[in-house]
Amino acid sequence: MSKKSSLKFGLIIGLIIFGMIILKTEGRATVNSDMEVLSYTKPTSAAYELQARPDTTELINFVNLIIPDQLSRYNIPGMTISVVMDEEIVLSKGFGRSDYLPPKFVHNQTLFRIGSVSKTFTAIAALQLVEDGLLDLDTDINDYITAFQIPETFQEPITLRHLLTHTPGFEEFPAPVVYAVPVPLTLEEILMDNMPDRVNPPGVISSYSNYGIGLVGYLVQEFSGKSFEQYVEDEIFYPLGMNHTSFRQPLPAALLANMSNGYYDDITEQNFEIVTLPSAGACSSTASDMAIIMMTLLNNGTYNGTEILQNTSVEMMFSKQFLPQEHMSGVGFGLYEFYPNNVKAWGHGGDTIYFHSNMILFPEEDFGFFISYNSYNGVYAKSEFFNAFIETFYPYSSQTPTPMVGYDKGLNQFVGYYISARRYYSYKEITAYTTDEVIFIVNLSSWFETSFYIATSDGYLQFSNIDFVQVEPDYFREASGVYDYEMAFVRNSNGEVSYLYANFMTSLVANEKIHPFYYESGGVYAVIIIASSAYFLSMLYWAIEAIIDSRKKKEKKPILQNISKGLVAGVLILNAIIIAIFVPMSSSKILLEAETISDLGGLIAMPIIVLVLIAGMIVLSVLSWIGIGNTERKPYGKLWERIHFLILIALSAIFIFAFAYWHFLGY
Numbered sequence: 001m002s003k004k005s006s007l008k009f010g011l012i013i014g015l016i017i018f019g020m021i022i023l024k025t026e027g028r029a030t031v032n033s034d035m036e037v038l039s040y041t042k043p044t045s046a047a048y049e050l051q052a053r054p055d056t057t058e059l060i061n062f063v064n065l066i067i068p069d070q071l072s073r074y075n076i077p078g079m080t081i082s083v084v085m086d087e088e089i090v091l092s093k094g095f096g097r098s099d100y101l102p103p104k105f106v107h108n109q110t111l112f113r114i115g116s117v118s119k120t121f122t123a124i125a126a127l128q129l130v131e132d133g134l135l136d137l138d139t140d141i142n143d144y145i146t147a148f149q150i151p152e153t154f155q156e157p158i159t160l161r162h163l164l165t166h167t168p169g170f171e172e173f174p175a176p177v178v179y180a181v182p183v184p185l186t187l188e189e190i191l192m193d194n195m196p197d198r199v200n201p202p203g204v205i206s207s208y209s210n211y212g213i214g215l216v217g218y219l220v221q222e223f224s225g226k227s228f229e230q231y232v233e234d235e236i237f238y239p240l241g242m243n244h245t246s247f248r249q250p251l252p253a254a255l256l257a258n259m260s261n262g263y264y265d266d267i268t269e270q271n272f273e274i275v276t277l278p279s280a281g282a283c284s285s286t287a288s289d290m291a292i293i294m295m296t297l298l299n300n301g302t303y304n305g306t307e308i309l310q311n312t313s314v315e316m317m318f319s320k321q322f323l324p325q326e327h328m329s330g331v332g333f334g335l336y337e338f339y340p341n342n343v344k345a346w347g348h349g350g351d352t353i354y355f356h357s358n359m360i361l362f363p364e365e366d367f368g369f370f371i372s373y374n375s376y377n378g379v380y381a382k383s384e385f386f387n388a389f390i391e392t393f394y395p396y397s398s399q400t401p402t403p404m405v406g407y408d409k410g411l412n413q414f415v416g417y418y419i420s421a422r423r424y425y426s427y428k429e430i431t432a433y434t435t436d437e438v439i440f441i442v443n444l445s446s447w448f449e450t451s452f453y454i455a456t457s458d459g460y461l462q463f464s465n466i467d468f469v470q471v472e473p474d475y476f477r478e479a480s481g482v483y484d485y486e487m488a489f490v491r492n493s494n495g496e497v498s499y500l501y502a503n504f505m506t507s508l509v510a511n512e513k514i515h516p517f518y519y520e521s522g523g524v525y526a527v528i529i530i531a532s533s534a535y536f537l538s539m540l541y542w543a544i545e546a547i548i549d550s551r552k553k554k555e556k557k558p559i560l561q562n563i564s565k566g567l568v569a570g571v572l573i574l575n576a577i578i579i580a581i582f583v584p585m586s587s588s589k590i591l592l593e594a595e596t597i598s599d600l601g602g603l604i605a606m607p608i609i610v611l612v613l614i615a616g617m618i619v620l621s622v623l624s625w626i627g628i629g630n631t632e633r634k635p636y637g638k639l640w641e642r643i644h645f646l647i648l649i650a651l652s653a654i655f656i657f658a659f660a661y662w663h664f665l666g667y
Helices: 005-029 054-073 115-131 160-164 187-193 208-224 228-240 287-298 311-317 380-394 444-448 521-550 559-588 605-626 638-663
Strands: 078-085 089-098 336-338 345-351 356-362 366-374 416-420 427-433 438-442 452-457 460-463 466-472 475-478 486-490 496-502 511-513
Touching: 005 438, 005 521, 054 078, 054 089, 054 380, 078 287, 089 160, 089 287, 115 228, 115 311, 115 345, 160 208, 208 228, 228 287, 287 356, 311 496, 356 380, 366 380, 366 444, 366 452, 380 638, 416 444, 444 605, 521 559, 559 638, 605 638
Parallel strands: none
Antiparallel strands: 078 089, 078 366, 336 345, 345 356, 356 366, 416 452, 416 511, 427 438, 452 460, 460 466, 466 475, 475 486, 486 496, 496 511
């Protein structure tokens, strides 16, 4: 394997592991794996070197080559797939088993849990109500909700547009999304009792939100007068003839007979998973039914003469309703965009614990496919399938990027650790729905294990040992041009680099720059301890000296020297207070690069006061050396005392450095 291939392989594996840690930490499953990495691995066979949509024969050969191999390598019992082209189903079949005992094999009417692909149906339902004038995309959702209200944490209200694009600014949902048994609570009760904190103004960054889509389902339910499950059946599934698709949990008996079992990483059958926010991921469907919805979307909302959505609404689903950065992929309604190897595609991924799915649409080519695997390991297989498909039929053409003028200047502003915005922002105890039993404790330190580091190297940014060159301000491409990797940085309102997006990660989740307080601070702590110790020992010596002088009734020190000692005491005490306040604060909340101490309660006054005291120390030292105020114009005190004070002033530079490094000075 060449060095470049090794680097690429390492990046892909590292990012996949990163995404899996985010999604499945401590056995907690979310309904989607949209942290999945859209990096592009080479297929197992290089038999196809096409650069256009495959024809039916080529596609079937590809599927028959890769799928059996995947099921074997990943120990996956079964999967299902459908492909549509030009308003026709060209492939709809199953591979492997849906049940082991008695043995049953997957076919195109076998139901699989499709996880967050369900959100596409939720978006369609919401847009139908927008078309009917019952909902509006840009109205404060609090105007629609009567049973409870979303806190007005920020001046800007949350709207349906924000919910559909995952930009409402919520932290992660503070309750289980996938449950082993039905929850005896209404959707309204779940939403009201488990409301996540608002941590960002709406519309600023994307942060995948199951709770947000749960709210969309609730609005559909409230304004249609039907349960969400009934509404999608009446207005989407039945009109289209999707008779083997349902959001109901558990499934009706007629559908349950064809439901595939889910598996972990062996052949042990698992329980039917209950998604506690149905509109976020409760749908069960078949390859054949998913082919119908793909053809409907590719045909502007109409299938077999039945229109479920107007053309303008479908266009909104396939358009950039939220664009994090002009060079990055956008987020539509119920779909998100990506450009693998410069091929325009839209789609949605979906994951429960045991089922892993992808629906990928190529609207410009009137083509799409749906895949779903019935095992925990399917999370790897589904990404591999997509990557192999892209590399086989749409191989990347190497393009060496042209660096911008001054591409190597100011790179330090991008350097640092970045962490997913889809997370908890403070300490949480996650409890069961019907008891106070704590089933999971959110340990903030575990989130740091999922962070990644951006470094500099000879005028380039470096990520996972791959160099990126700046081709436009804040926009970087892989330097050699061999790989289709791009990174873009987004600044906050103060012009500070705050967020990172990349085309090998999803556009649904921003990556936030972590406050430097959390990393590479070991050396800073060490020198602070040295300086503080010198200050403390000096104060201790002066205190003992004062006691002795008092007992011997010696003449008091000049006021200039006493003030100097008071300044030293003030610097030490204020530093201790700052650290004592900030350390617990940083342990209860992950602070970000753009956050200064002023954002955390106005404490910026303390380090500024320390700077004033240090300046006072410098002034008094100068005065003591030239003897200002001394009738004989002689320096105050003994020579070693003045040198001692100079040493303390020199050590104070350590405090200034620490304040600057930790952004305690207001930037």
